[in-house]
Amino acid sequence: MTKEQFILELQRIGAIKFGSFTLKSGLVSPFYFDLRDMISYPELLDGVSDLLVEKIKDMEFDVLTGIPYTALPIASLVAFKLKKSLVYMRKEEKSYGTGKNIIGKFKEGEKCLVIDDLITTGTSKIETAESYEKEGVIIKDFVVVIDRSANGTEELAKQGYKLHSMINLNEILELLQNKNLISDEKVKEVNDFTASISKPKQEEKEISNPLTKKLLAKIKEKRSNLVLSLDVTSQKEFFEILDEVGPEIVMLKTHVDILDDYDENFVSKLQEYARKYDFLIFEDRKFADIGNTVRKQFRSGIYKIADWAEYVTVHMVAGESILKGLFDGIEGRSSFILARMSSKGNLINETYSRKCFEIARRNPMLVSGFIGHGKNVEDIKCYKAKFPSGMLLLMPGVKLEKGSDSMGQQYITVEEAVQGGADCIIVGRGIYGNENPGEIAKIYRERAWKEYEKRN
Ligand code: S5P
Numbered sequence: 494m495t496k497e498q499f500i501l502e503l504q505r506i507g508a509i510k511f512g513s514f515t516l517k518s519g520l521v522s523p524f525y526f527d528l529r530d531m532i533s534y535p536e537l538l539d540g541v542s543d544l545l546v547e548k549i550k551d552m553e554f555d556v557l558t559g560i561p562y563t564a565l566p567i568a569s570l571v572a573f574k575l576k577k578s579l580v581y582m583r584k585e586e587k588s589y590g591t592g593k594n595i596i597g598k599f600k601e602g603e604k605c606l607v608i609d610d611l612i613t614t615g616t617s618k619i620e621t622a623e624s625y626e627k628e629g630v631i632i633k634d635f636v637v638v639i640d641r642s643a644n645g646t647e648e649l650a651k652q653g654y655k656l657h658s659m660i661n662l663n664e665i666l667e668l669l670q671n672k673n674l675i676s677d678e679k680v681k682e683v684n685d686f687t688a689s690i691s692k693p694k695q696e697e698k699e700i701s702n703p704l705t706k707k708l709l710a711k712i713k714e715k716r717s718n719l720v721l722s723l724d725v726t727s728q729k730e731f732f733e734i735l736d737e738v739g740p741e742i743v744m745l746k747t748h749v750d751i752l753d754d755y756d757e758n759f760v761s762k763l764q765e766y767a768r769k770y771d772f773l774i775f776e777d778r779k780f781a782d783i784g785n786t787v788r789k790q791f792r793s794g795i796y797k798i799a800d801w802a803e804y805v806t807v808h809m810v811a812g813e814s815i816l817k818g819l820f821d822g823i824e825g826r827s828s829f830i831l832a833r834m835s836s837k838g839n840l841i842n843e844t845y846s847r848k849c850f851e852i853a854r855r856n857p858m859l860v861s862g863f864i865g866h867g868k869n870v871e872d873i874k875c876y877k878a879k880f881p882s883g884m885l886l887l888m889p890g891v892k893l894e895k896g897s898d899s900m901g902q903q904y905i906t907v908e909e910a911v912q913g914g915a916d917c918i919i920v921g922r923g924i925y926g927n928e929n930p931g932e933i934a935k936i937y938r939e940r941a942w943k944e945y946e947k948r949n
Contacts, residue, residue, distance in 0.1 A: 494540030496660060500668050502537050506530060509665065511679050520690065523682045526639055528610040529563050541638060542570035545608065548659055549575075549636055554606035556580050556599050556630075560621055567638070568608040580605065582624055594628060601629035602868070612637045612656065615648035619847075622654060626843040631875060639665070644691050652847070653878030662687065700883040704803060704827035705861040708885065711773055712743050712917070718945050719938040720775065720887065722746040722921035726753045732762065737931030738924060739770030741938045744804075746775045746919055749796050760801045776802035779831065781810055784818025791819050799823055806831055806864060809845075813852045816859045827861040833876060835866035835890025837901040847879065854881035862916070866890045867905070873913025888915035892923040893936070907937060911944035 494502075503509045507530070514525040531537050545567070557577045559568025565581055572579040580597030599605070605625055612618065612635070622632040633655060640658035642648070649656045666683060669675040700706055712718050721742045725731050731752070735745070745767065749755060767774055776798050780787040792799045807815060807828045820826060832849035833841055853860040862885030867873035877886050892904040910918050918941050920934075927933040 494536075494543060496544060496664070497668055499537070499540050499544060500660060500665055501672070502534070502540070503528070503531075504669065504674060506534060506537070509669075511675060511683070523679065523686050524641075526611055526641055528638060531563075532566050538567065538570060541567060542574055544659055545571045545636060545638070546574050548657060549606060552606060552634060552657075553604065554634070555603035556597070556605045558582070558605055558607050558625075560607065560609045560617070563610040564608050564638075567610065571608060580630075582621065594624065595630070599630055602631065602872070604631045604633065607632060607635045609635060609637050611639050612642050612645040612658070614642060615645045615652075615656075618649060618654065618656075619652050622652075623843045623847065626875075631871065633875065641687075642691070651879075651881075653875060702827055702858050702861055702883075704825065705883065705885060707803075708744065708773060708861065708917075711771075712945075715743050715771060716942055717741060717743045717938050718911070718915075718917045718941050719934065720744045720746050720917045720919045721924055721934065722748075722777070722889065722919050723925055724748050724751060724921050725925055726751055728752060728754050728756075728759060728762075732766065734925050734930045735766050735770070737929075738934040739766060739772060741931070741934040742770075742772050743917065744773040744775050746777050747802070748777055749798070750778075755795065760797075764801060773804070774802050775804040775829075777806050778802075779806045779808055780815060780819060781808035782815070783811055784814045786818070787811075787815055788818040788821070792823075799826060803827070804829060804861065807860075809849045809852055813855070816852070816856050820859045828859060829885075829887055830860055830863050832863040833865040833867070835888075835903050837897070837903055846876070850879055850881055850884075853884055857881070857883070861885055862887060864889065864919075865915075866903070867909075867913055869905070870909050870913045873910070873915070877914035885916040886914050887917045887919055888913075889919035889921070891915075891918040891920055893940070898922075907940045908944050911941050911948060914948075916945075 508526060508528050510525045511523060514522050516522050557568055557572045558580050559565040561581060561584055569579055578598060580595050580599050583594050607621060609618065618635050625632050634657060635649060635654055636657045638659050640661045646656045666680050670680055719742050721738050723731055723734060723745060763774065778798055780790060798805065803826060805828050807830050809830050830849045830853055832846040849863065863880065865876055865886050865888060867876055888910045890902060890904050891907055891910045893907060895906055896904045907918055920937055924930050924934045924937060
């Protein structure tokens, strides 16, 4: 069956309708596609699965799924024809028995290709991806039989997914128009409707946040994307190490509250070092409270972080208003949101990460990027692909060798981090825990920079 024959068959069985239809959203649409009844037409199912097989046979994936209900029988046939295994997701989360939400055999880290019948806005695809990602399955590609959206491709791309459409709305309109099965007026009506519901295209914006630009410029200028996390408890040790490592780093990350002997001279000395060795200052305070409290934690108390730290970290668990609390009325400061963590068993899931990205997208002047981690290069790439454009990835949990500590920290290698998309690596004990912090920092720097240059 050719694509044209398939479209004409759909029209014949009433799966493509023109008229006036009230959608779930309440909008009245001049057309309606409903592929549910296709299961009653074996030759149509055979035809569509052949066309899909042709479309996906060279794509890379381990398992195949269809979004219930309509696409599941279609995906079953496609899987059968390609001799690939099929999985599917329960519609209701299961909390009893095995608690398994994905039916079928799969291994964590396997790539799943998702088939669906239609795409309108892309929202349900993103939700599907999230529920698979929660179970450790990697989703990158969606294949739809009909793309009835105006910009589904862009909407999915924003979240890091690729849409492959077998047929788009224009192809259907053109064919039916050529066969005199639809009037010119109707075509216009359909096009006007689609244009009216599509979200305006967002241009890829240049980076507007001056602090993000500043970090990027410093990385380039200093030819280093190494951030030292200097988590030592005495000022003596702090500045001794900094004297050795300062020349190698683009930024210094502090936990000022772990110093045993913090005093009023600390900040001015730190700033002097930052000037001397030309690095930026980042306090990893991890603000996570209501706006009013973080505002005081940032500006007041012993440390007065807002006075000297150009970047801070934020846990978005309290919601978007934390950004207002932190930055309202302050210039020249920015944040990194913890949208993933490196510690074993942390409670962050894909949905939480995505919400962090949405908040950052709305606040580009207050957020420079995200802290993140991943199991391997692929996993990090998937994570970073979902970032709003122009946002940076800083990655802790990095050492020269993979491993872990006894308190839940997990390490990946410098190469994995940067190849996956880390713009900066954050290294603590790997450097300050070494007998020769200066020498080892040089090695970290060189290895990270080599991968960074390769990637860019
Ligand atoms: O998920 C995270 C986020 C951060 S900011 N995992 C982390 O390890 N960090 C911080 O990075 C942590 O607080 C510490 O300061 C540093 C990693 O230190 P290391 O000694 O394990 O390299």
